[in-house]
Amino acid sequence: MKKAALIAGLAAATILGAKGFASDLFDRIEAGRYQAVLADCSACHTRPGGKPFAGGLPLQTPFGALVPSNITPDPATGIGSWSYADFRSALKTGIGKNGKRLYPAMPYPAYSTLKEADIADLWAYFQKVEPVSNRVVSNQLPFPFSIRTSMVGWNWLNFSPQEFKPDPAKSAAWNRGAYLVNGAGHCGTCHTPKSLTGADKTGEFLRGGNLQSWYAPDLTNDPHKGLGSWSADDIVAYLKTGANRFDIASGPMAEAITQSTSKWADADLQAVATYLKDVKGDGAPAPQPLAANDAAMAAGKAIYLDRCSACHNSTGAGQAALFATLAKAPVINSTDPTSLIRVVLQGSQAVSTAARPTTPAMPSFGWNLDDADVANVLTYVRNSWGNAAPPVTAGQVKDLRAALKR
Amino acid sequence: MARKLPRKDVVIVGLGWTGSILAHELTDAGLEVVAIERGPWRDTATDFNVAYAPDELRYAVRKDLFLQPAQEAMTMRNNVSQTALPMRDYGSFLPGTGVGGAGTHWNGHTWRFFPSDFVLKTHLTERYGADRLSELQVQDWGVTYDELEGAFDRFEYLCGISGKAGNLNGAIQAGGNPFEGSRKREYPLPPMQMTYAPTLFAEAARSKGLHPFPTPSANLSGAYVNPLGIAMGQCTACGFCERFGCANYSKSSAHTTVLPVLMRKSNFEARTECEVLKINLAADGKTATGVTYIDVNGEIFEQPADLVLLNAYGLFNVRLMLLSGIGKPYDPASGEGVVGRNYCYQTNASAQVFFEGKSMNPFIAAGALGQTVDDYNGDAFDHGPLNFVGGAGINCIPTNGRPIQYRPVPPGTPRWGAAWKEATKQYYNNTLTFSSQGSSYATRGNYLDLDPTYKDRFGRPLLRVTFDFPDNDIRMSNWVSDRMKEIADALGGKQVVVGKQQKGWNSVPYQSTHNTGGAIMGADPKTSAVNRHLQAWDVPNVFVIGASAFPQNAGKNPTGPVGALAYWAADSIRNHYLKNPGKLVEA
Numbered sequence: 005m006k007k008a009a010l011i012a013g014l015a016a017a018t019i020l021g022a023k024g025f026a027s028d029l030f031d032r033i034e035a036g037r038y039q040a041v042l043a044d045c046s047a048c049h050t051r052p053g054g055k056p057f058a059g060g061l062p063l064q065t066p067f068g069a070l071v072p073s074n075i076t077p078d079p080a081t082g083i084g085s086w087s088y089a090d091f092r093s094a095l096k097t098g099i100g101k102n103g104k105r106l107y108p109a110m111p112y113p114a115y116s117t118l119k120e121a122d123i124a125d126l127w128a129y130f131q132k133v134e135p136v137s138n139r140v141v142s143n144q145l146p147f148p149f150s151i152r153t154s155m156v157g158w159n160w161l162n163f164s165p166q167e168f169k170p171d172p173a174k175s176a177a178w179n180r181g182a183y184l185v186n187g188a189g190h191c192g193t194c195h196t197p198k199s200l201t202g203a204d205k206t207g208e209f210l211r212g213g214n215l216q217s218w219y220a221p222d223l224t225n226d227p228h229k230g231l232g233s234w235s236a237d238d239i240v241a242y243l244k245t246g247a248n249r250f251d252i253a254s255g256p257m258a259e260a261i262t263q264s265t266s267k268w269a270d271a272d273l274q275a276v277a278t279y280l281k282d283v284k285g286d287g288a289p290a291p292q293p294l295a296a297n298d299a300a301m302a303a304g305k306a307i308y309l310d311r312c313s314a315c316h317n318s319t320g321a322g323q324a325a326l327f328a329t330l331a332k333a334p335v336i337n338s339t340d341p342t343s344l345i346r347v348v349l350q351g352s353q354a355v356s357t358a359a360r361p362t363t364p365a366m367p368s369f370g371w372n373l374d375d376a377d378v379a380n381v382l383t384y385v386r387n388s389w390g391n392a393a394p395p396v397t398a399g400q401v402k403d404l405r406a407a408l409k410r
Numbered sequence: 411m412a413r414k415l416p417r418k419d420v421v422i423v424g425l426g427w428t429g430s431i432l433a434h435e436l437t438d439a440g441l442e443v444v445a446i447e448r449g450p451w452r453d454t455a456t457d458f459n460v461a462y463a464p465d466e467l468r469y470a471v472r473k474d475l476f477l478q479p480a481q482e483a484m485t486m487r488n489n490v491s492q493t494a495l496p497m498r499d500y501g502s503f504l505p506g507t508g509v510g511g512a513g514t515h516w517n518g519h520t521w522r523f524f525p526s527d528f529v530l531k532t533h534l535t536e537r538y539g540a541d542r543l544s545e546l547q548v549q550d551w552g553v554t555y556d557e558l559e560g561a562f563d564r565f566e567y568l569c570g571i572s573g574k575a576g577n578l579n580g581a582i583q584a585g586g587n588p589f590e591g592s593r594k595r596e597y598p599l600p601p602m603q604m605t606y607a608p609t610l611f612a613e614a615a616r617s618k619g620l621h622p623f624p625t626p627s628a629n630l631s632g633a634y635v636n637p638l639g640i641a642m643g644q645c646t647a648c649g650f651c652e653r654f655g656c657a658n659y660s661k662s663s664a665h666t667t668v669l670p671v672l673m674r675k676s677n678f679e680a681r682t683e684c685e686v687l688k689i690n691l692a693a694d695g696k697t698a699t700g701v702t703y704i705d706v707n708g709e710i711f712e713q714p715a716d717l718v719l720l721n722a723y724g725l726f727n728v729r730l731m732l733l734s735g736i737g738k739p740y741d742p743a744s745g746e747g748v749v750g751r752n753y754c755y756q757t758n759a760s761a762q763v764f765f766e767g768k769s770m771n772p773f774i775a776a777g778a779l780g781q782t783v784d785d786y787n788g789d790a791f792d793h794g795p796l797n798f799v800g801g802a803g804i805n806c807i808p809t810n811g812r813p814i815q816y817r818p819v820p821p822g823t824p825r826w827g828a829a830w831k832e833a834t835k836q837y838y839n840n841t842l843t844f845s846s847q848g849s850s851y852a853t854r855g856n857y858l859d860l861d862p863t864y865k866d867r868f869g870r871p872l873l874r875v876t877f878d879f880p881d882n883d884i885r886m887s888n889w890v891s892d893r894m895k896e897i898a899d900a901l902g903g904k905q906v907v908v909g910k911q912q913k914g915w916n917s918v919p920y921q922s923t924h925n926t927g928g929a930i931m932g933a934d935p936k937t938s939a940v941n942r943h944l945q946a947w948d949v950p951n952v953f954v955i956g957a958s959a960f961p962q963n964a965g966k967n968p969t970g971p972v973g974a975l976a977y978w979a980a981d982s983i984r985n986h987y988l989k990n991p992g993k994l995v996e997a
Contacts, residue, residue: 311461314460314646314648314657314658315460315643315658323633323643323644324633324641325633325635325641326633326641326642326643326659327643351455353455356670356674358639358674359639360639360641361638361639361640361670361671361674362639362640362641362659362670363455363670364454364455364641364659365454365455365456367455367459367460367461367657368459368461369461371461372461
């Protein structure tokens with residue numbers, strides 16, 4: 005083990021010495037560490053409880069499983085034999101060492117906008133990560149997706165490397181926010197709807213995406229189903245602590261907050277909020293809510309009062325920092341109810357941050373509510389107290405229940 | 411052969427209320443702390459799931475959260491002339507187990523004892539003369555109310571206690587308890603919204619010139635974020651508190667007030683389903699070297715530590731001291747020895763008033779949602795012309811209207827069949843119950859020791875409880891029952907039934923899980939097992955924290971003072987012991 009580390013260290017020193025890019029300067033390494041936090045590299049590349057960056061849990065994509073690679077400086081199984089140019093190329097173009105094509109589950113379309121200096125800092129930091137010998141077989145996709153060169157076509161269709169271009173008409177904070185959201189933060193990877201080939205529908209930027217049986221909600225300033233009702237401070241509080249006066253994070257966002265956004269600089273969170281408040285939604289008018297005497301609404305109300313109101317309150321008000329507000333909540337009004345169905349079926353535990361350590365949980369109701377019950381109660385929640393959204397069908401619940409069993 | 415583990419700074423035995431608080435305080439001080447808990451891990455999200463938490467059969471009848479006698483039983487008797495026999499089922503009291511301990515399934519009454527309670531012997535002797543205490547073995551605590559005020563305050567703010575101050579910096583406050591000791595600030599939350607039965611009770615009590623006030627409650631009247639940053643919710647008055655974990659994050663317990671922060675700390679570790687067999691002592695018997703414990707697979711470990719804290723349920727603190735040879739065992743024949751001394755309990759009686767045409771709606775309830783009268787508690791009233799000392803709080807706290815066990819019917823009703831069904835239907839909504847919770851004062855003959863015959867599954871002697879209600883306490887309780895009758899009559903019901911406590915404590919029917927004493931604190935090592943800092947007199951790197959330290963019990967629920975003692979001991983360790991490890995009080 006020690007020997008491997010020593011070899012890795014020598015290899016790294018040689019490469020760095022030769023290329024002259026990375027630096028042993030403390031501030032560069034620290035800046036790189038922060039870049040890794042901004043980009044939340046560990047979310048994918050570290051297994052829960054595993055060595056940092058030594059490879060992650062499989063990502064279930066619509067095309068099959070991909071296992072995030074070992075990005076520690078181990079020469080045999082990590083990126084220890086990579087040059088800075090290889091590293092830069094992987095981030096900028098999705099093409100790694102020896103021309104190996106990455107799959108865009110690695111969000112290089114977002115990282116391609118990273119500034120040169122930020123990539124160099126990241127590289128400096130990754131030289132200092134403990135090398136771990138762990139061979140990861142990333143590509144577990146079925147044929148034909150298993151052919152990496154298919155990404156040539158994908159890139160041709162969906163991707164052209166681009167630099168971040170500041171908008172001189174906007175404030176410095178707005179531009180910093182745009183850089184973070186589009187680049188390292190790679191928010192669109194989850195929150196932008198995807199095409200059939202799995203690429204961002206760039207015309208629908210941040211209007212909500214469905215992946216891994218979660219719906220990542222609309223982050224635009226849409227007043228009904230986006231963040232229109234949240235102030236910039238609400239957005240900052242959510243990203244920093246996991247909770248604000250409306251909502252408390254759970255699901256994959258809980259992880260993103262714990263490992264990444266809760267550790268961002270306040271100024272960066274403010275910048276993100278400034279930018280998000282300026283992202284336009286689809287402009288569609290809010291739908292009309294279902295009538296209270298609708299059969300699904302009546303059935304749903306009875307279930308809600310019995311099962312949900314103790315925590316979420318009979319008016320959908322919830323309780324600050326503990327139980328999410330349902331009334332006029334963007335995620336409740338999302339067109340796609342996937343996350344709502346999922347949370348009712350499986351339950352969900354809220355984020356734990358230093359500022360919000362409580363980790364309250366929503367229990368699973370999958371065992372005592374049937375498909376129609378879940379559909380009815382969600383239909384009621386989505387069409388009460390100012391909410392309005394398409395009804396949930398028993399079929400949708402049945403399908404998700406089946407998907408979650410797989 | 412025990413496997414020896416790497417040394418820790420602190421080993422904590424039992425991860426309930428006091429264990430969690432001490433672990434939080436000492437990890438904040440930078441120490442490496444391991445807590446060893448013989449019961450399972452439990453947390454709100456997983457174990458008190460709102461979808462099935464209100465399962466009366468599982469939790470209240472089958473007692474899912476309690477210690478099972480197969481894991482640890484005890485033997486019981488009324489006096490030394492009897493042979494104690496082991497319980498096959500816990501009855502009179504129900505010790506907790508698992509993370510959170512008995513604080514998981516409590517009701518939530520959160521009191522401060524009166525200032526006079528902490529100097530009881532001195533106070534009563536001065537006021538009534540030493541003769542009045544001749545049948546009793548009451549003692550002073552070695553710490554005063556004023557010294558503990560800050561610790562009470564910290565525990566109440568940790569919990570978000572809902573109540574109304576009766577004495578703020580010496581000024582009596584309308585609506586609070588006028589007999590309480592002076593507090594520096596209000597409760598963190600206002601009282602809970604009152605339900606119907608306690609409202610009627612308070613009106614009747616007031617008509618008799620008494621001073622009812624809302625019971626200080628750990629069922630929260632509103633949303634709260636405690637000083638650790640942990641959020642709690644408003645109580646929904648579902649009526650599933652005692653014997654249940656709270657599913658709504660609205661009953662204070664270690665789970666809802668400490669553990670979310672404690673479990674994030676890298677210098678803290680909890681080992682559950684690991685039972686401490688004994689505290690290990692160095693050859694000189696004056697220093698603890700750690701503990702030996704057995705895990706769920708039967709493997710035995712030795713955990714060395716610089717500091718050993720006993721934070722188990724009070725009775726088990728005492729047993730572990732006896733099993734480990736810490737302190738001299740108490741002998742009732744000679745009155746000498748300290749470990750097992752002054753075991754006390756609670757002296758209770760109840761009153762029922764049966765009405766017609768009322769809607770009590772008992773299902774709208776919480777464990778501590780009610781009204782209390784303290785006019786006859788402790789030494790709040792003149793005992794000069796009376797033949798006893800002590801007193802009782804009178805509480806109207808309808809904790810629940812649960813369908814299996816809440817079936818009040820007047821005496822004489824058949825126990826089954828059509829007449830019982832009719833009566834249960836009529837009186838479910840027409841019964842008002844209130845009760846006296848009386849002090850329990852120490853006597854020479856009530857004590858704890860190791861049973862000479864019966865052993866646990868590891869071959870260790872069981873704890874033996876020798877207890878009966880002292881004559882003084884019976885006289886006290888019966889006198890208070892007469893006062894309850896006056897209130898009950900003023901309520902104007904159709905029928906009044908007032909119970910009277912009798913000699914001959916029966917260990918079978920449930921009475922109270924307020925077992926105190928056995929490792930009491932005090933100023934004199936001849937009459938106390940731990941000093942005023944809860945430090946074992948004989949083994950200064952052992953602290954024993956819990957109701958085991960009460961020299962006698964007051965007419966109030968013990969959790970408030972237990973929480974205060976936890977903070978008091980934590981401060982003693984942080985501010986004094988760690989700076990200069992050794993005896994904090996020279997005998």
